[in-house]
Amino acid sequence: MNQPPLLSPETNSQSQDSCTTAINKTSPSNRKKHSGVGGRDSESIPLPAGVNRKRIYYSYCISIGAFHVAALLIFVPWFFSWIGVASLVVGTYLFGAVGIPICYHRLLTHRSFKTPKWFERVLVTIALCNGQETPARWVAWHRLHHNESDHQEDPHSPLVNFFWSHFEWLVFENKGTDKFALYKKYAKDILQDPFYMWLEKNTYMGVAIFLAHGLVIYLLSFLAAGFYYGFGMTAFQLASSIFVWGVIARVVWVWHITWSVNSLSHMFGYRNYDTDDHSRNNWFVALIASGEGWHNNHHADQSAATVQHKWWEIDVNYYIIKCFQLVGLASNIVPPMHKRKAARQAKLSGKDA
Ligand SMILES: [Zn+2]
Ligand SMILES: [Zn+2]
Numbered sequence: 001m002n003q004p005p006l007l008s009p010e011t012n013s014q015s016q017d018s019c020t021t022a023i024n025k026t027s028p029s030n031r032k033k034h035s036g037v038g039g040r041d042s043e044s045i046p047l048p049a050g051v052n053r054k055r056i057y058y059s060y061c062i063s064i065g066a067f068h069v070a071a072l073l074i075f076v077p078w079f080f081s082w083i084g085v086a087s088l089v090v091g092t093y094l095f096g097a098v099g100i101p102i103c104y105h106r107l108l109t110h111r112s113f114k115t116p117k118w119f120e121r122v123l124v125t126i127a128l129c130n131g132q133e134t135p136a137r138w139v140a141w142h143r144l145h146h147n148e149s150d151h152q153e154d155p156h157s158p159l160v161n162f163f164w165s166h167f168e169w170l171v172f173e174n175k176g177t178d179k180f181a182l183y184k185k186y187a188k189d190i191l192q193d194p195f196y197m198w199l200e201k202n203t204y205m206g207v208a209i210f211l212a213h214g215l216v217i218y219l220l221s222f223l224a225a226g227f228y229y230g231f232g233m234t235a236f237q238l239a240s241s242i243f244v245w246g247v248i249a250r251v252v253w254v255w256h257i258t259w260s261v262n263s264l265s266h267m268f269g270y271r272n273y274d275t276d277d278h279s280r281n282n283w284f285v286a287l288i289a290s291g292e293g294w295h296n297n298h299h300a301d302q303s304a305a306t307v308q309h310k311w312w313e314i315d316v317n318y319y320i321i322k323c324f325q326l327v328g329l330a331s332n333i334v335p336p337m338h339k340r341k342a343a344r345q346a347k348l349s350g351k352d353a
Contacts (some may be wrong), residue, residue, distance in 0.1 A: 003276045033098040038151030038159060039276050045152050045159040050176030060170050063131070064255075070244075072223045073253040078237065079244045087217075087246025088253065093320075095213075096254035097126030097290045101317045105292070108190060112305035112320055114332040121195055125234035128206050129213040130254050134199045141177055145262075146302060147186075149277035156262045159278065167255075221246075257289045265295035272309060273300035281313065291315030304336045 024102050038045045046162050047053070073079050106112040115123065124135050132138060141155050148154040155177050158165035163314035176182070183189060183200065186219035190305075222239035229235050268282030273296055285293025292298070294307040294315065301309075324330035334340075 001300075023322065038088045038148075038154070038157070039149070040274070040278060044148070045154075046159060047151070047160055047164070048153050048155060048176050050178075052175070053193065055173035056171050060164065061304050062249065064167065064171070067131075067248060067252050069254075071249045074146065074249050075242045081238055081241040081243050083238065084241035084245035087242045088250045091246045091250040092254060092257075093290070095126055095129045095250065096257060097317055097320065098123065099130050099353075100254065100258055101134060101289065101292045102320060103127045104132070104135060105315065106200060106305055106321070107137045108135055109142045110303050111332075113301060113325075113330045114333045115324065115330055119329050121193075123232055124199075125209060128199075128209045130258075131210050131251055132258060134203060134253070135196050135208050136183045136187040136190045136200045139190050140183045141185040144177065144182070146299070149275075149279065149343065150266060151277075157273045157278075158266045162263055165266065166259045167309045218243045230263055255353075257285075260294060263290045263291055265293050269293070269296070271296045273297070277301045286313065286315075290320075291317040302336045303334050305333045305334055309336065 005169065011302055080087055103120075104127050107115065107120065107123065127135065127138075133141075145154055145156065150157045150159050153176060155174065156165045158170040182201075191200060218239055221242040222235055225235035225238040229238070265282045265285045266278045267280065267281035269285075273278060275296060277299055279296040279299035281296045283297070284294040291307055291314065294309070294313045297307045297309045297313065298304075301307075306315050306318040306319060307313065321330050321333060325333060335343075
């Protein structure tokens, strides 16, 4: 199959413009800085300097392990129901897609669009229901990833190895990512919001919201099933099925979706742009991550709200953002770089005329 010609994001268009976020404010010249280890020509890199393989984060280890074991309950016939399966699918979009790629990634990290403040906080609360850390940490780690992508200080590059990029980076101590100074440096704008700062200072509240959402889903399911079937074993079984499929299995599935963007989308796929990293456009990850798998497009044009650069590179997350716009909940949607470039040129020629 023919590869599309590689375009340099900087020669094709100025990939980062005035819409660009703190990523570039913290590191104005990504490419110049990274003449050393890592980058698009490297095949492997060492672990980030702050990693200590002898120290593990037990909270991550235990919760990741426990959820994976509990998710095996989907193979027990007693917990199976089609409503349970549907709750996994719906939950993957409602909590997963809306919370992580749309809110944490495109809204908070890259400021690709704006929402009313109250709605942004609702989206952050939804994001917390995925068990993927507070907004300031998620944003700081992801901006660090963009600044150091596939170089040694990238927190989760597969150039270390696949398992490191997929989940091990969460499990082992990394002094480079586990400090408030990093969040202040890379997520200063996030911490200026009192709600997000409160979540950062009281991290147990994020965990409490996460646990509470599971309990609420269970209770609502039991009530709904109880009113329909009577408050007996059938209602108990159906509520348990929805909890196992729509909460436990969905959380694990959404973890792997997010982790696959970090791992598979930096390993396998094609490249439209000659970025200084190993980012790839991976159709499988795009399919499960509702568009995030077009990751080379994203690395080349980080501030755009869409990652769809070819007609077949379907980006469901962007369509959801457009739906928000239709009902007045999204504005200032950042267009892709070729449209920004055309708008700039039109503005310049207007001035010249
Ligand atoms: Zn990446
Ligand atoms: Zn990004």
